[in-house]
Amino acid sequence: xxxxxxxxxxxxxxxxQVRGLVKRFGALEVLKGIDFAVAPQExxxxxxxxxxxxxxxxxxxxxxxxxxxxxxxxxxxxxxxPRCDINAMRRRIGMVFQSFNLYPHLSALRNVTxxxxxxxxxxxxxADEIGxxxxxxxxxxxxxxxxxxxxxxxxxQRVAIARALSLExxxxxxxxxTSALDPELVGSVLATMRDMRESGLTMVVVSHEMRFxxxxxxRVVFMDGGRIVEEGTPEKIFTAPENPRARAFxxxxxx
Amino acid sequence: MSxxxxxxxxxxxxxxxxxxxxxxxxxxxxxxxxxxxxxxSGLALGLGLALARSYRIAPVSAAIVVFVxxxxxxxxxxxxxxxxxxxxxxxxxxxxxxxxWLVLSLVLAAFAEEAIWAGILSVRRGQWDAxxxxxxxxxxxxxxxxxxxxxxxxxPPLTNRTIAITKxxxxxxxxxxxxxxxxxxxxxxxxxxxxxxxxxxxxxxAIFAPVVAxxxxxxxxxxxxxx
Ligand SMILES: Nc1ncnc2c1ncn2[C@@H]1O[C@H](COP(=O)(O)OP(=O)(O)OP(=O)(O)O)[C@@H](O)[C@H]1O
Ligand SMILES: [Mg+2]
Numbered sequence: 001x002x003x004x005x006x007x008x009x010x011x012x013x014x015x016x017q018v019r020g021l022v023k024r025f026g027a028l029e030v031l032k033g034i035d036f037a038v039a040p041q042e043x044x045x046x047x048x049x050x051x052x053x054x055x056x057x058x059x060x061x062x063x064x065x066x067x068x069x070x071x072x073x074x075x076x077x078x079x080x081x082p083r084c085d086i087n088a089m090r091r092r093i094g095m096v097f098q099s100f101n102l103y104p105h106l107s108a109l110r111n112v113t114x115x116x117x118x119x120x121x122x123x124x125x126x127a128d129e130i131g132x133x134x135x136x137x138x139x140x141x142x143x144x145x146x147x148x149x150x151x152x153x154x155x156x157q158r159v160a161i162a163r164a165l166s167l168e169x170x171x172x173x174x175x176x177x178t179s180a181l182d183p184e185l186v187g188s189v190l191a192t193m194r195d196m197r198e199s200g201l202t203m204v205v206v207s208h209e210m211r212f213x214x215x216x217x218x219r220v221v222f223m224d225g226g227r228i229v230e231e232g233t234p235e236k237i238f239t240a241p242e243n244p245r246a247r248a249f250x251x252x253x254x255x
Numbered sequence: 256m257s258x259x260x261x262x263x264x265x266x267x268x269x270x271x272x273x274x275x276x277x278x279x280x281x282x283x284x285x286x287x288x289x290x291x292x293x294x295x296s297g298l299a300l301g302l303g304l305a306l307a308r309s310y311r312i313a314p315v316s317a318a319i320v321v322f323v324x325x326x327x328x329x330x331x332x333x334x335x336x337x338x339x340x341x342x343x344x345x346x347x348x349x350x351x352x353x354x355x356w357l358v359l360s361l362v363l364a365a366f367a368e369e370a371i372w373a374g375i376l377s378v379r380r381g382q383w384d385a386x387x388x389x390x391x392x393x394x395x396x397x398x399x400x401x402x403x404x405x406x407x408x409x410x411p412p413l414t415n416r417t418i419a420i421t422k423x424x425x426x427x428x429x430x431x432x433x434x435x436x437x438x439x440x441x442x443x444x445x446x447x448x449x450x451x452x453x454x455x456x457x458x459x460x461a462i463f464a465p466v467v468a469x470x471x472x473x474x475x476x477x478x479x480x481x482x
Contacts, residue, residue, distance in 0.1 A: 059384075062388055064384055064387060064388060087390045087391070087392050088390065089390075090387065090388055090389065090390040091389055091390030093388070094388075095384075095385075095388040097381055097384065097385065099381050101379075101381035101382060101384060101385035102385070103382065103385070103386075103400050103404075104404065105403045105404055105407065114386075114389070114391070114399060114400070115386075115389035115390055115391060118391055118395050118399060119389065119390040119391060119395075160385070163385075163389065164388075164389070167389060167390070
């Protein structure tokens, strides 16, 4: 990826720009006006108590949830515009889920190649080539033929990452990618994410992996009650947050 | 003549077996034909209805629910009689074979829709999310991701149901379809002996024992672990 002359003078357009986002489930207002931007190659961490709306925020960013109000721009395209081809946009927005969500009836390679074949209309040969490369990138060259049930949680999550990566997304959204994993499997997934970060991918990560946040995140956003109440460098948020709720929360997850 | 000999005489009479086996064989062929036709059209229609219901268009779903409930609730015999004796009075003449095929297909379709739809509903939302997040459209996610899993879940309940409904081909005898029971009954009334019915029973075993075994195999084959 070329970061171009724009990156140098700091005037680059954000990859993701959320403005005034409101989301309700019935009478329950879950997101109460979110403003949020992610610059190219930035890694933003999102933390906050359970129910604060972190997952909903991510899911609105590729319209898995329909926003009720506000605007969501991805790479300069307004997702809430009725004329927006949402399927075309979604493949540029990779998403990784807490529960992996691999297709259990397909091998690792077929999990990766399905969208390549059906969305990007690649030939089987070309899709297989890209799929194998994506699996190699996450360290799973030897598992192309394995079915999800034959893989460990960490391996499944890496296949899921490969599935998203293979579509060459502009931005990747991670919703608690390691919280369903046994502690000894977390490292392999974080290593993969670190590798993606180093290759310049733009990432939004909902996670409570503080160590990872401290050495990989550019910025940490703290959400509470459907709002972003504080944001800053990992250093600031994890050591000296101003908001009392953030302070209590950080103390809690640091234990 | 001992009681045992009399039993053999009236249920397993070799002379009658020899005389009637061509009729019974002919009946078995008809039974297999109807069963295969019902299997193909019933499952195809049931699948189509389950897919149509996935789009959750209210009037379409309502119509499917009514269809499914009616055809699951009414005994197939009632439907066969109504259609066979009722349709001619509105000017539609269907052969007995066609009526039997139509009714059993619709009944199987109703049960198949039910089973596949239940399968579709029980596929976890995360599967849809993952598929849609990679840019697959609703129909693509349905066909390539959700349906294969739904069908696997539907196969065990559907296998037994399919066997039960194809066995209902025997109901064709009441409207004179020349399937195996009908042939046997005719032979019974001519010979005054139950041997042809026993032959029909053996004929059923020959047709359906492999089907039951195949069903068990399919169930095992598709009972894969969820990731
Ligand atoms: N589909 C839905 N229907 C109704 N309410 C929902 C739905 N999805 C989420 N909610 C509610 O929205 C609120 C925010 O949920 P969300 O999953 O975004 O929180 P979260 O910050 O990701 O929490 P967690 O850390 O537990 O994952 C919660 O109160 C939740 O119950
Ligand atoms: Mg969540």
